[in-house]
Amino acid sequence: MDHKKDFFQDVFEVVQLIPEGRVTSYGAIAKFLGATRSSRLVGWAMNASHKNGILIPAHRVVNRNGMLTGKMHFPTPTAMQERLEEEGVSVVEDKIQNFQQHFWDPSIELKLD
DNA sequence: TGGGTGACCATAG
DNA sequence: ACTATGGCCACCC
Numbered sequence: 001m002d003h004k005k006d007f008f009q010d011v012f013e014v015v016q017l018i019p020e021g022r023v024t025s026y027g028a029i030a031k032f033l034g035a036t037r038s039s040r041l042v043g044w045a046m047n048a049s050h051k052n053g054i055l056i057p058a059h060r061v062v063n064r065n066g067m068l069t070g071k072m073h074f075p076t077p078t079a080m081q082e083r084l085e086e087e088g089v090s091v092v093e094d095k096i097q098n099f100q101q102h103f104w105d106p107s108i109e110l111k112l113d
Numbered sequence: 114t115g116g117g118t119g120a121c122c123a124t125a126g
Numbered sequence: 127a128c129t130a131t132g133g134c135c136a137c138c139c
Contacts, residue, residue: 007136026121038135043120048137063121070120 007033011045014106018060021087022104023096025064032106047073059083066099 014029030039046058050073059080063069071080071094081091090097 027123030121039121040119040134041121041136044118044135044137046120058120061120068120073120 007041008045008048011042012049012054012056015056015061018057018104021089023060023062023089023102024104024106025062027064028105043070046070062096066096068094
């Protein structure tokens, strides 16, 4: 029970706001939260969420190259890709096709006026 | 308590 | 163009 919200909790909230069929990167989330340098922590938060039983669309978060670097942490090796393709995002060789087209930048989409 | 870790990123060579 | 490396910092044991 912390007085201030955990960094992880902030990450979870942002991830939950990613629309279906869109994706973002660890760095973009970190930047939005004002910790550009802590992009690794975002990925770590994903892992922690799984551990805490928190359900978030973690499959919509990839690295800056659009590669499914986190797929190995899903229940099955293909779960992440399958989730994305269900939402209309093509993945070839663990890489999102037309990445920029699907990219959802919280710094822009959630911009405070 | 302190040090190692990591689903990353930017920069330098 | 690609590869190597250093920084980053909340969390875990």
